[in-house]
Amino acid sequence: MTETDLSAADPFRARRERFLDSIGKGVAVIAAAPELVKSRDTDVRYRQNSDFFYLTGFLEPGAVAVLTPFDPEHRFTLFVRPRDRERETWTGVRAGVEGALERFGADKAYPVEELDNHLRDLIEPADALWYALSADGSEMDAKLIRLLTGFRGTRHRTGKGPWDIRDPASVLDRMRVIKEPGELERIREAAALSARGHLAAMRAGRAGVGEWELEALLDGTFRAASADSGTAYPSIVGSGANATVLHYVTNERRIGEGDLVLMDAGADAGFYCGDITRVFPASGRFTAPQRRVYDIVHAALDAGIAAARPGAPITGIHEAARAVLVQGMIDLGLLEGTVDDLIESEAFKRFFMHNTAHYLGLDVHDAGPYRERDGTPVPLQPGMVLTVEPGLYIPADAEDVAEELRGIGIRLEDNVIITGDGCEVITRGVPVAADEVEAVCGGDRE
Known part of the structure; x- marks a missing residue:
């Protein structure tokens, strides 16, 4: 299948492949948009982060995509909210891990609660971490900064761990334009x-x-x-x-x-x-x-x-x-x-x-x-x-x-x-x- 055919059949996959080809030996971590509170227990109507949607087509909150060009088994990994009958009664059906694999083309998918169990192993082989730091310092920012700081302390012994953090916008902005x-x-x-x-x-x-x-x-x-x-x-x-x-x-x-x-x-x-x-x-x-x-x-x-x-x-x-x-x-x-x-x-x-x-x-x-x-x-x-x-x-x-x-x-x-x-x-x-x-x-x- 040519790139043109792939773009027509699955534009999200085609974009991921172009993005993966552009980041070399890096690993990209892209988070879904957070849910926003309007007042008390009422939320603002949810709208997915544009970059996250552009690469995945996934519309639910609470998700994280990890893109790993050098690991065929984890080339596109999605961490998503698991199926939950009680919560789905209130807020609607979730794709869950199964849907992430079958409907959204993930190579691997895990419940988002397992992110901490996998993130270090996914990032460690990379020479750079591609991640957009938020303006107000999110929980994900803190998580990744802790990982980078840890790699700085062990890299001289293991030879592993990214050296720097790069903004995915330097690639995605030119793709999206x-x-x-x-x-x-x-x-x-x-x-x-x-x-x-x-x-x-x-x-x-x-x-x-x-x-x-x-x-x-x-x-x-x-x-x-x-x-x-x-x-x-x-x-x-x-x-x-x-x-x-x-x-x-x-x-x-x-x-x-x-x-x-x-x-x-x-x-x-x-x-x-x-x-x-x-x-x-x-x-x-x-x-x-x-x-x-x-x-x-x-x-x-x-x-x-x-x-x-x-x-x-x-x-x-x-x-x-x-x-x-x-x-x-x-x-x-x-x-x-x-x-x-x-x-x-x-x-x-x-x-x-x-x-x-x-x-x-x-x-x-x-x-x-x-x-x-x-x-x-x-x-x-x-x-x-x-x-x-x-x-x-x-x-x-x-x-x-x-x-x-x-x-x-x-x-x-x-x-x-x-x-x-x-x-x-x-x-x-x-x-x-x-x-x-x-x-x-x-x-x-x-």
């Missing part, structure tokens, strides 16, 4: 579902409607599509000046007369994310000042998309959109000077303070490097998936700005797949041109 055909299919599904939610909310949004009501409509549309769909991240619905807050998620205001409404929301379809931002007028028609700002951001979006082509530096997307936005700031009277001078001084950051593109995939801000080790920007390659999202945010209290422009916040965001000769925009299931937006949230929504 180029999407497989099956992944692209799921991302297109997520983009189409994201667009469906935005259309529904744009048609429902008008003065008097609560931001939270549009949030509920977005999230409900995403979740209702299938058993494995939902929200990719907390939906942003900002009306009026709330749209100038980049990550506004309280969504607690009623939409006012004449407001613009910014919605940044995306669906998750089978673990893959969409990420769309649209802005629409609650009245159904943009005012002249709103339209001026909107058209500038739309032109910046088009410029960023035009820069998304294979071989071009990833930073070119931001640079192309930024140039249009800065010229627009000059035209609106927000800034004085030349485009080059305002970019060099970073004066534009008062009204546009974020980057224009990020990777998209299993995570909404997906894995992947933006610069090479020498500091040069990563070149775009076919199979990369990115967002393009320029914006202009004019604070409501900006007293040196024309009053008619104050409190206008506009961000427009599409998702693109880099192809062999350019890019494919996959989020135009919801319109972005101002006239088409007015058609949806004006007459058509009736």
Whole structure:
């Protein structure tokens, strides 16, 4: 079976093999995401760690994968929660050791309670331990650090034990940044579902409607599509000046007369994310000042998309959109000077303070490097998936700005797949041109 055939038949196994080939004589330990408590005895809805899912397809908590390239019997070992009739009555059926072997392709599987009995023997022959230390020092961090410290004390006598610890992200991020055909299919599904939610909310949004009501409509549309769909991240619905807050998620205001409404929301379809931002007028028609700002951001979006082509530096997307936005700031009277001078001084950051593109995939801000080790920007390659999202945010209290422009916040965001000769925009299931937006949230929504 060729690598292409294997990827189609069992993408998780194919990824493991590529990863194992990349870590030489190392051993990788990758833990499932922990369960999180919402309050008292209520948990947050569980979502698997993206790297763990990418390599195993295993969705349950409390699991650990050990990948050992030089030991055929333990090449892929899973430690999982055992079957437990009493616990399964409360929380659902577990795969157990048998399922780990039969359904998830493990070479060996053990109850997770036996991890300490096997971990030292699995790690000892390796020259390096591949493990992602957590930000807050997990129990697994402490366990592995104790093992490494122990090897340091015995290595001079036994000659065994890893010398160092390496981050699996140095391999996995570069694997994940180029999407497989099956992944692209799921991302297109997520983009189409994201667009469906935005259309529904744009048609429902008008003065008097609560931001939270549009949030509920977005999230409900995403979740209702299938058993494995939902929200990719907390939906942003900002009306009026709330749209100038980049990550506004309280969504607690009623939409006012004449407001613009910014919605940044995306669906998750089978673990893959969409990420769309649209802005629409609650009245159904943009005012002249709103339209001026909107058209500038739309032109910046088009410029960023035009820069998304294979071989071009990833930073070119931001640079192309930024140039249009800065010229627009000059035209609106927000800034004085030349485009080059305002970019060099970073004066534009008062009204546009974020980057224009990020990777998209299993995570909404997906894995992947933006610069090479020498500091040069990563070149775009076919199979990369990115967002393009320029914006202009004019604070409501900006007293040196024309009053008619104050409190206008506009961000427009599409998702693109880099192809062999350019890019494919996959989020135009919801319109972005101002006239088409007015058609949806004006007459058509009736």
